[in-house]
Amino acid sequence: MSADKIVLALDGMGGDQAPDVVVNGADIARERYPGTSFLLFGDPARLKPLVDKRKGLAQVLEIVPAEDTVLAEDKPSFALRRRRKSSMWLAVDAAAQGNADTVVSAGNTGALLAISMFAMRTVEGAHRPALASFIPTARGESVMLDLGANLECDADNLAEFAVMGSVFAQVLLGLDKPTVGLLNVGSEEEKGHEELRQAAGRLRRAGSPVNFHGFVEGNDIGAGLVDVVVTDGFTGNVALKSIEGTAKLYTQFVRDAFRTSTFAKIGYLFASGAWVKLRKRVDPRRYNGGVFLGLNGVCVKSHGGTDALGFAYAIGVAVDLVRYEYKNKLVEGLARLREVTSTAEASPALQAGGGAE
Amino acid sequence: MSADKIVLALDGMGGDQAPDVVVNGADIARERYPGTSFLLFGDPARLKPLVDKRKGLAQVLEIVPAEDTVLAEDKPSFALRRRRKSSMWLAVDAAAQGNADTVVSAGNTGALLAISMFAMRTVEGAHRPALASFIPTARGESVMLDLGANLECDADNLAEFAVMGSVFAQVLLGLDKPTVGLLNVGSEEEKGHEELRQAAGRLRRAGSPVNFHGFVEGNDIGAGLVDVVVTDGFTGNVALKSIEGTAKLYTQFVRDAFRTSTFAKIGYLFASGAWVKLRKRVDPRRYNGGVFLGLNGVCVKSHGGTDALGFAYAIGVAVDLVRYEYKNKLVEGLARLREVTSTAEASPALQAGGGAE
Numbered sequence: 001m002s003a004d005k006i007v008l009a010l011d012g013m014g015g016d017q018a019p020d021v022v023v024n025g026a027d028i029a030r031e032r033y034p035g036t037s038f039l040l041f042g043d044p045a046r047l048k049p050l051v052d053k054r055k056g057l058a059q060v061l062e063i064v065p066a067e068d069t070v071l072a073e074d075k076p077s078f079a080l081r082r083r084r085k086s087s088m089w090l091a092v093d094a095a096a097q098g099n100a101d102t103v104v105s106a107g108n109t110g111a112l113l114a115i116s117m118f119a120m121r122t123v124e125g126a127h128r129p130a131l132a133s134f135i136p137t138a139r140g141e142s143v144m145l146d147l148g149a150n151l152e153c154d155a156d157n158l159a160e161f162a163v164m165g166s167v168f169a170q171v172l173l174g175l176d177k178p179t180v181g182l183l184n185v186g187s188e189e190e191k192g193h194e195e196l197r198q199a200a201g202r203l204r205r206a207g208s209p210v211n212f213h214g215f216v217e218g219n220d221i222g223a224g225l226v227d228v229v230v231t232d233g234f235t236g237n238v239a240l241k242s243i244e245g246t247a248k249l250y251t252q253f254v255r256d257a258f259r260t261s262t263f264a265k266i267g268y269l270f271a272s273g274a275w276v277k278l279r280k281r282v283d284p285r286r287y288n289g290g291v292f293l294g295l296n297g298v299c300v301k302s303h304g305g306t307d308a309l310g311f312a313y314a315i316g317v318a319v320d321l322v323r324y325e326y327k328n329k330l331v332e333g334l335a336r337l338r339e340v341t342s343t344a345e346a347s348p349a350l351q352a353g354g355g356a357e
Numbered sequence: 358m359s360a361d362k363i364v365l366a367l368d369g370m371g372g373d374q375a376p377d378v379v380v381n382g383a384d385i386a387r388e389r390y391p392g393t394s395f396l397l398f399g400d401p402a403r404l405k406p407l408v409d410k411r412k413g414l415a416q417v418l419e420i421v422p423a424e425d426t427v428l429a430e431d432k433p434s435f436a437l438r439r440r441r442k443s444s445m446w447l448a449v450d451a452a453a454q455g456n457a458d459t460v461v462s463a464g465n466t467g468a469l470l471a472i473s474m475f476a477m478r479t480v481e482g483a484h485r486p487a488l489a490s491f492i493p494t495a496r497g498e499s500v501m502l503d504l505g506a507n508l509e510c511d512a513d514n515l516a517e518f519a520v521m522g523s524v525f526a527q528v529l530l531g532l533d534k535p536t537v538g539l540l541n542v543g544s545e546e547e548k549g550h551e552e553l554r555q556a557a558g559r560l561r562r563a564g565s566p567v568n569f570h571g572f573v574e575g576n577d578i579g580a581g582l583v584d585v586v587v588t589d590g591f592t593g594n595v596a597l598k599s600i601e602g603t604a605k606l607y608t609q610f611v612r613d614a615f616r617t618s619t620f621a622k623i624g625y626l627f628a629s630g631a632w633v634k635l636r637k638r639v640d641p642r643r644y645n646g647g648v649f650l651g652l653n654g655v656c657v658k659s660h661g662g663t664d665a666l667g668f669a670y671a672i673g674v675a676v677d678l679v680r681y682e683y684k685n686k687l688v689e690g691l692a693r694l695r696e697v698t699s700t701a702e703a704s705p706a707l708q709a710g711g712g713a714e
Contacts, residue, residue, distance in 0.1 A: 192591070218602055219599070223606070234549070242576070242596045243599050245576035249580070264630055266628075267628025270623045271624025
């Protein structure tokens with residue numbers, strides 16, 4: 001498979017509005033990314049009529065029967081062991097076995113992580129995978145990880161996540177040296193958990209594979225202070241959902257404010273173009289496409305409730321990761337991290353504050 | 358000191374715009390809360406001219422000289438040991454010794470926590486104090502804690518924070534049985550860290566001193582799903598700052614959107630009343646007044662960058678905590694928590710899932 005001929009495995013049955021959203025999303029992506037083709041896993045009786053309606057798509061898509069489906073309420077361990085014949089399992093396996101370059105699913109996040117961990121394993125140099133996503137900021141968009149794959153993280157995990165996020169931002173945002181920050185309760189060097197300080201110590205060293213900014217705080221996320229925000233999965237999950245909840249709250253506050261008087265309602269009408277622009281800027285579909293980074297393969301998680309446009313964005317993320325050789329770049333970065341870490345451990349005197357306490 | 362004659366100790370030199378904001382804030386509070394009087398700690402040469410300009414205030418305020426000031430950059434341990442003659446230390450000490458009912462400071466948060474912990478100790482039944490604050494939600498406002506006093510928390514801490522927050526919401530929001538949620542990465546019982554599940558087990562039991570909703574997620578904060586959101590200080594600090602950062606980002610997005618066209622600018626003018634209402638609704642001064650809960654005393658932290666109105670709100674929080682006997686109610690609640698916890702530990706078979714794994 002050449003770089004301009006990419007094969008995507010799609011979980012046809014995953015997501016709230018599957019399979020329609022998956023098929024429509026693939027059709028949009030097909031036009032956007034010429035040269036891609038699709039293996040669509042799921043129930044042929046439901047998939048075929050949808051695909052047949054789209055001539056262009058039918059030419060580059062093959063339906064692969066899957067008799068089972070991972071449900072939203074399935075526990076990850078159950079899906080891993082008991083849904084081996086599901087559209088999700090077979091799609092992930094296709095990417096793991098090399099029959100596809102990458103897999104995209106809008107299904108159960110925990111199940112997708114468990115199955116892709118099992119089928120793909122982690123890439124050389126990574127202890128654990130992390131879930132990453134884009135978030136809108138005042139400066140454009142940043143990458144944040146981990147968003148929930150690992151509730152507790154040690155210094156190894158956090159330092160590796162920094163490399164994963166950095167390479168992801170290079171590939172997806174086209175940045176040469178993306179800035180990376182570790183999420184903490186203050187920006188001073190002595191703040192936070194021991195694991196955070198240890199990870200920071202490694203990332204700060206000469207030869208570090210990332211452009212390390214230092215510690216950042218919650219308000220720095222929205223400000224876009226750094227291109228990549230690294231944290232453990234518990235904190236990342238809470239922060240991301242807090243951000244989403246606040247965005248929703250403010251949208252409601254603004255809407256309420258414009259309902260308070262006739263003048264305000266007139267103002268709303270005059271400003272309707274501004275609203276459209278605002279909504280575009282914060283359109284959650286634009287930030288669709290969480291990715292499990294650190295796997296020995298490329299697995300993209302689309303939001304379960306997205307529409308076809310959102311699913312097409314998720315496919316776009318997968319295409320870019322393959323096209324710009326994310327995995328090879330990550331392996332290089334992780335190798336550099338290991339060198340920095342082993343040098344640091346061989347000469348503890350060089351470590352900041354080492355033995356001084 | 359009777360309930361309608363409350364004495365407040367004020368740190369006259371704490372905060373970005375001290376002492377002006379402190380004196381002006383006290384003057385606003387004096388009118389709002391008749392019967393209060395003030396001990397104002399700080400440099401008399403700077404305080405006296407400000408107080409003398411306000412006749413009504415001068416009658417209920419006494420300046421207590423303090424020759425030193427805690428600086429914003431002071432480490433908590435340094436302020437605790439080396440700033441014993443500072444306005445903050447002396448103000449806290451006045452409340453700890455019973456010369457005042459409560460203390461309010463807009464100074465260095467870490468220093469205020471360290472000093473008030475040392476001078477007041479924790480209340481009976483509380484292992485650690487927590488920093489709590491109000492946050493705006495779709496349903497009004499909720500209480501969130503801990504916001505940074507304790508980076509790591511065990512089940513004891515979290516369960517105690519739940520009681521502290523619940524009593525705080527009763528007293529400050531006038532709620533009879535405020536709902537309490539533990540912040541987690543999912544609402545299902547089996548989610549999250551062991552400490553969270555243990556704390557939840559205790560709060561769920563019959564006789565629990567709080568109206569426990571269960572686990573809540575980041576997006577539930579803004580939705581106002583519960584009246585009190587409980588979490589460890591690391592997660593709470595990150596969540597609060599993420600929320601603040603997002604609020605700021607959206608304000609900018611909305612402003613940008615209205616600058617895009619002449620129509621939008623006209624709309625903005627028509628809607629100016631709506632803007633004023635919106636800004637009032639999210640006015641950070643209304644949410645000013647973090648409180649260290651769980652101390653054997655009442656200590657309120659005003660935001661360092663607030664204005665006189667914000668400082669007056671912080672004073673209002675302190676007045677309500679004293680007037681409605683927060684401390685006594687907290688001691689009762691913590692005693693009930695201890696009963697529930699010891700019963701749970703004496704009969705492990707009653708615990709959900711106990712010994713089953």
